[in-house]
Amino acid sequence: MKIVVIGNGMVGFKFCEKLIAKAQPQQFDIVVFGEEIRPAYDRVHLSEFFSGKTADDLLMSPFNWYTDNNITLHLSDPVTNIDRAAKTVTSHKGITENYDVLVIATGSSAFVPPIPGVEKDGVFIYRTIEDLELMQAYAKKAKKGAVIGGGLLGLEAAKAMLDLGITDTTVIEFAPRLMPRQIDEAASNILTNKLETLGLKIATSKNTSQILGDTAITGMQFSDDTNIEVDMLVISAGIKPRDEVAKLCGLEVGLRGGIVVNEQLQTSDASIYAIGECALYNGMIYGLVAPGYDMANVVATNLTAPPPLQREDLEPSINNDFIVSSSSIVPPLGDQGASFIGFDMSTKLKLIGIDVASFGDPFIQNKDTRTIVFEDTMKGIYKRINITGDGKYLLGGILIGDAEAYNMLLQTSKNKIVLPPNAEDVILGSRGGESEAGAGVLSLPDDAIVCSCESVTKAGICTAVSESGCETIDAIKKCTKAGTGCGGCVPMVKDLMLHTMKAQGKYVRNVICEHFDYSRQELLDLVKMDQLKTYDEVLDTFGKGDGCEICKPLVASVLASLWNDMILAKGNATAQDSNDRFLANIQKGGSYSVVPRIPGGEITPEKLIVIGSVAKKYNLYTKITGGQRIDLFGAHLSDLPKIWEELIAAGFESGHAYGKSLRTVKSCVGSTWCRFGLHDSVSFAIQIEERYRGLRSPHKLKGGVSGCIRECAEAQSKDFGIIATEKGWNLYVCGNGGSKPQHALLLASDLDSATLIKYLDRMLMFYIKTADPLTRTATWLNKMEGGINYLRNVVVNDSLGIGEILEQEMQALVDSYKCEWKEAIENPEIRKRFSHFVNAPEEKDPTMKFEPMREQKKVTDWK
Amino acid sequence: MEESTKNTSPNSSKPSITDDKYTWFFACDSADVPDNGGVCVKYNEDQIALFHFTRRGEWYATQNECPHRKQMALSRGMIGSQNDEPKVACPFHKKTFSLITGECLSGDECAITTYPVSVVNGKVYIGMPANNN
Ligand code: SRM
Ligand SMILES: Cc1cc2nc3c(=O)[nH]c(=O)nc-3n(C[C@H](O)[C@H](O)[C@H](O)COP(=O)(O)OP(=O)(O)OC[C@H]3O[C@@H](n4cnc5c(N)ncnc54)[C@H](O)[C@@H]3O)c2cc1C
Ligand code: SF4
Ligand code: FES
Numbered sequence: 001m002k003i004v005v006i007g008n009g010m011v012g013f014k015f016c017e018k019l020i021a022k023a024q025p026q027q028f029d030i031v032v033f034g035e036e037i038r039p040a041y042d043r044v045h046l047s048e049f050f051s052g053k054t055a056d057d058l059l060m061s062p063f064n065w066y067t068d069n070n071i072t073l074h075l076s077d078p079v080t081n082i083d084r085a086a087k088t089v090t091s092h093k094g095i096t097e098n099y100d101v102l103v104i105a106t107g108s109s110a111f112v113p114p115i116p117g118v119e120k121d122g123v124f125i126y127r128t129i130e131d132l133e134l135m136q137a138y139a140k141k142a143k144k145g146a147v148i149g150g151g152l153l154g155l156e157a158a159k160a161m162l163d164l165g166i167t168d169t170t171v172i173e174f175a176p177r178l179m180p181r182q183i184d185e186a187a188s189n190i191l192t193n194k195l196e197t198l199g200l201k202i203a204t205s206k207n208t209s210q211i212l213g214d215t216a217i218t219g220m221q222f223s224d225d226t227n228i229e230v231d232m233l234v235i236s237a238g239i240k241p242r243d244e245v246a247k248l249c250g251l252e253v254g255l256r257g258g259i260v261v262n263e264q265l266q267t268s269d270a271s272i273y274a275i276g277e278c279a280l281y282n283g284m285i286y287g288l289v290a291p292g293y294d295m296a297n298v299v300a301t302n303l304t305a306p307p308p309l310q311r312e313d314l315e316p317s318i319n320n321d322f323i324v325s326s327s328s329i330v331p332p333l334g335d336q337g338a339s340f341i342g343f344d345m346s347t348k349l350k351l352i353g354i355d356v357a358s359f360g361d362p363f364i365q366n367k368d369t370r371t372i373v374f375e376d377t378m379k380g381i382y383k384r385i386n387i388t389g390d391g392k393y394l395l396g397g398i399l400i401g402d403a404e405a406y407n408m409l410l411q412t413s414k415n416k417i418v419l420p421p422n423a424e425d426v427i428l429g430s431r432g433g434e435s436e437a438g439a440g441v442l443s444l445p446d447d448a449i450v451c452s453c454e455s456v457t458k459a460g461i462c463t464a465v466s467e468s469g470c471e472t473i474d475a476i477k478k479c480t481k482a483g484t485g486c487g488g489c490v491p492m493v494k495d496l497m498l499h500t501m502k503a504q505g506k507y508v509r510n511v512i513c514e515h516f517d518y519s520r521q522e523l524l525d526l527v528k529m530d531q532l533k534t535y536d537e538v539l540d541t542f543g544k545g546d547g548c549e550i551c552k553p554l555v556a557s558v559l560a561s562l563w564n565d566m567i568l569a570k571g572n573a574t575a576q577d578s579n580d581r582f583l584a585n586i587q588k589g590g591s592y593s594v595v596p597r598i599p600g601g602e603i604t605p606e607k608l609i610v611i612g613s614v615a616k617k618y619n620l621y622t623k624i625t626g627g628q629r630i631d632l633f634g635a636h637l638s639d640l641p642k643i644w645e646e647l648i649a650a651g652f653e654s655g656h657a658y659g660k661s662l663r664t665v666k667s668c669v670g671s672t673w674c675r676f677g678l679h680d681s682v683s684f685a686i687q688i689e690e691r692y693r694g695l696r697s698p699h700k701l702k703g704g705v706s707g708c709i710r711e712c713a714e715a716q717s718k719d720f721g722i723i724a725t726e727k728g729w730n731l732y733v734c735g736n737g738g739s740k741p742q743h744a745l746l747l748a749s750d751l752d753s754a755t756l757i758k759y760l761d762r763m764l765m766f767y768i769k770t771a772d773p774l775t776r777t778a779t780w781l782n783k784m785e786g787g788i789n790y791l792r793n794v795v796v797n798d799s800l801g802i803g804e805i806l807e808q809e810m811q812a813l814v815d816s817y818k819c820e821w822k823e824a825i826e827n828p829e830i831r832k833r834f835s836h837f838v839n840a841p842e843e844k845d846p847t848m849k850f851e852p853m854r855e856q857k858k859v860t861d862w863k
Numbered sequence: 864m865e866e867s868t869k870n871t872s873p874n875s876s877k878p879s880i881t882d883d884k885y886t887w888f889f890a891c892d893s894a895d896v897p898d899n900g901g902v903c904v905k906y907n908e909d910q911i912a913l914f915h916f917t918r919r920g921e922w923y924a925t926q927n928e929c930p931h932r933k934q935m936a937l938s939r940g941m942i943g944s945q946n947d948e949p950k951v952a953c954p955f956h957k958k959t960f961s962l963i964t965g966e967c968l969s970g971d972e973c974a975i976t977t978y979p980v981s982v983v984n985g986k987v988y989i990g991m992p993a994n995n996n
Contacts (some may be wrong), residue, residue: 131886290884324973514945515943515944536899536918537899545943545944545947546916546942546943546944546949546957547918547943548941548943548952548959549943552943553941570898571898573899573900574899574900574942575899578940578941579954586939589935590935615917636904651907729951833897837903837904838890838903838904839890839904839905840905840911845935847910848935862934863934
């Protein structure tokens with residue numbers, strides 16, 4: 001059977017994909033016409049084109065997917081005519097193809113209101129990659145932007161303007177509030193506030209009467225006699241279904257556009273279907289991708305599955321031939337065929353970083369219903385739910401600022417799940433008690449659609465886990481396609497996966513990798529019990545295979561945390577992470593950095609001179625780091641031992657900038673000089689840094705000591721932060737800078753120095769023993785049940801009775817500290833490894849290139 | 864103590880031997896290569912990463928350049944296995960490559976060239992394709 005598809009957008013593509021998946025080999029001959037220059041791409045994530053994605057990144061499938069699946073794809077060639085009597089289509093370029101079944105998936109175009117002046121330069125629509133390229137080119141000379149339309153697409157367009165650097169942008173909405181179709185006034189106010197803090201101007205109840213300017217736009221005139229200056233405008237005021245070819249050949253279209261379809265998505269001509277944004281079902285155009293996918297699925301299903309009646313008739317001889325031999329007829333649609341029965345227009349989006357969701361009936365309000373609203377104007381959070389008068393069922397709602405509960409709420413309303421006695425719990429979260437979300441997922445019926453983009457049910461996901469053995473999100477994505485569309489359901493899919501695995505009696509753990517079936521914590525205990533000392537012993541005893549780049553550094557770190565042997569000692573050298581293996585950080589180009597320890601950031605002039613002269617001698621770039629010390633960059637591998645030899649002779653030692661170990665304890669100048677200083681923060685920082693130097697841990701460790709609450713050492717952003725008080729020191733723990741900054745939390749107050757060190761010993765050792773690999777203390781604490789209260793109980797109240805052991809273990813590590821660079825330069829076996837060529841040890845890597853910059857050097861950029 | 868790979872091996876320790884398929888050049892003594900680790904060998908203008916996979920009793924050689932950012936670094940990478948396929952992880956971004964086929968095991972980077980290795984009497988030889996013009 002020959003199928004012609006008009007339109008290669010998101011829905012047209014999805015139709016091909018579904019058809020291929022369901023069809024027998026060679027069952028169909030598929031020809032696709034697309035008007036755009038490239039194969040179907042992800043329009044939903046179009047704005048990411050401005051934040052770094054390329055057109056290729058956005059493709060649904062590359063061009064060769066079509067050839068691989070025997071689909072003939074004509075690009076840049078719109079269909080201009082359909083001859084229904086002859087069953088042929090003709091394209092702009094003059095190609096004529098006959099069809100048995102025709103599928104129209106022409107989507108929609110931007111609706112442009114008839115405002116005088118819309119044709120001027122600088123006025124854009126926002127629908128295709130070409131539109132975006134045009135905007136990008138124009139934006140370079142634009143400063144003042146505007147967007148007509150405060151709906152979903154308009155706000156997307158406003159984000160695009162910000163991404164294009166046009167920060168002075170006004171959003172103009174005709175209705176009295178933003179997103180009038182999805183949210184109510186209170187929600188719109190919250191959203192408006194949030195958008196305004198990002199610099200957008202919001203003008204509601206505004207009607208544009210004219211676009212000003214000669215050839216290019218210079219301003220906009222409104223019907224209330226106001227006007228604004230604008231040099232770039234995007235119109236995003238709605239969509240207009242592309243029904244022109246359908247209309248031309250006499251198919252029935254709606255009054256305001258759209259190709260009329262029935263439940264099987266058939267148009268007024270039974271062998272022509274329409275799907276996606278061009279289809280008008282029950283008087284409605286569905287401007288979202290999920291209903292379009294559902295339509296694609298219905299048609300693909302009906303084309304591939306013959307109705308049950310025929311199947312029964314032919315039962316004894318049913319085989320592939322049957323289907324192939326029916327190739328020239330349109331399969332009649334029995335009552336039992338799949339059908340489209342409308343679609344919930346619930347949506348959740350991230351608009352300019354703000355969660356916005358609405359589901360079910362967001363507005364309903366009458367005497368038979370109740371509405372519960374939660375509003376926090378400070379944080380910009382608004383939640384509204386509408387429930388039945390008896391409080392049993394959820395009818396719909398709106399979430400702004402925090403839409404985490406969206407999936408669960410959507411499912412609760414769709415599946416008519418009975419609400420908890422206090423319905424407000426569903427938006428206020430479970431206040432005390434077991435994790436609500438988990439129980440929630442389980443309460444869904446099996447046929448609840450979890451992934452609406454791909455119509456995957458709860459049962460579909462659970463069986464993928466229990467029967468097909470999919471035990472990772474990736475595996476489930478591959479097997480069911482759930483989560484591959486908008487991605488919104490992924491957290492729920494994960495919950496379902498974990499619950500199913502637990503229900504099967506599987507102990508869900510995060511094992512290290514294919515070579516070790518243990519968590520880091522378990523392995524640490526085992527290694528300790530068996531007193532193992534090398535990577536190979538550990539692999540032989542507890543692992544399998546040959547190891548990899550995940551378990552090797554992990555085991556090496558565990559061994560170092562337990563025994564503190566020289567990390568490059570025979571047997572363990574090549575199990576170290578590549579930086580540890582050469583006791584330095586590798587840089588672009590393959591050179592290394594040298595970071596001597598400068599405890600507390602205090603250094604003598606003599607030592608500064610040594611750093612300067614070593615840097616000069618080996619031609620190193622020098623920079624003061626964010627950690628109060630000096631980094632020397634651009635060292636050749638073979639120079640590292642010589643450089644360290646000189647530094648060590650001058651009294652320096654390794655700064656462990658390369659290791660998952662203590663980096664710096666930052667200090668402020670403290671009471672020795674500062675008029676506010678309460679105690680000597682520098683001395684204390686040096687004492688602490690020297691205590692924990694060389695300590696190997698699951699991730700790097702940083703500390704800080706401030707002499708008073710002014711906090712010049714930024715101690716509260718460190719893994720441990722110490723702040724002087726009138727009576728002693730406050731100890732803060734588990735802070736983090738980095739990409740997800742988090743303030744440290746107060747563990748104990750007004751401590752004397754000895755008690756503080758005792759607590760710190762316990763806390764750090766507890767962290768070393770229990771954290772997952774590559775987990776900073778902040779994340780460790782975030783995952784800890786009971787959080788800071790639990791940690792305080794363990795460390796301060798010794799609730800586990802392990803305080804003393806932890807202190808002893810830490811003391812053993814402190815006592816066995818040696819500078820590993822000193823050991824390395826003194827050991828000829830180790831030293832010999834620091835050369836680029838094994839067969840030409842004196843030669844440096846000739847490919848390494850530097851160039852001058854501001855009187856120093858920099859490495860030549862990589863390609 | 865000495866391993867010999869499946870490849871035809873040169874039978875003396877002269878610097879370089881040519882058979883019909885490879886020019887075998889002398890790289891280094893086997894003791895120069897760390898257990899379960901790699902070194903970089905200079906061959907004319909080329910850089911070759913040589914690995915002694917002691918755990919498997921195998922030797923491997925590949926180009927030293929990582930195709931991802933064109934860095935001369937693979938010899939400094941960690942070796943290991945993935946479903947029993949021996950591999951090396953580049954120190955820069957941990958892309959991994961099969962030591963047997965050279966194929967990139969972590970997505971789209973292009974493959975690396977691999978070379979046969981032969982060890983005779985503690986001397987390591989690497990085979991360069993013979994009419995490598
Ligand atoms: C040199 C330095 C930047 C500078 O010029 O100032 C630096 C340089 C690097 N940082 Fe950093 N960080 C430096 C201070 C910081 C700071 C500021 C501080 O310590 O006060 C932070 C935020 C504070 C924090 O860690 O909580 C910081 C957060 C990171 C992170 C993110 C950690 C996180 O938890 O999210 C990484 C990535 C990682 O470790 O996984 C990182 C990783 C790196 C690496 C090691 C990246 C790499 O793997 O090649 C950089 C190479 C250093 C080298 O080659 O020597 N660097 N890095 C600073 C060295 C400090 C020192 O003396 O040791
Ligand atoms: C910026 C933006 C953000 C969006 N965000 C979301 C979102 O967050 N969530 C959501 O659910 N939806 C979103 N949408 C809507 C979603 O993209 C559409 O619902 C979806 O693309 C519709 O798919 P379609 O195949 O019906 O139409 P389209 O993707 O428009 O595809 C139709 C294709 O047919 C081509 N065509 C038209 N006429 C012809 C012809 N005669 N011959 C050949 N080809 C022809 C067109 O050029 C086009 O390529 C967004 C849309 C935009 C523009
Ligand atoms: S912030 Fe990024 S680029 Fe700068 S030093 Fe740290 S890791 Fe390197
Ligand atoms: S340079 Fe090798 S992985 Fe990036």
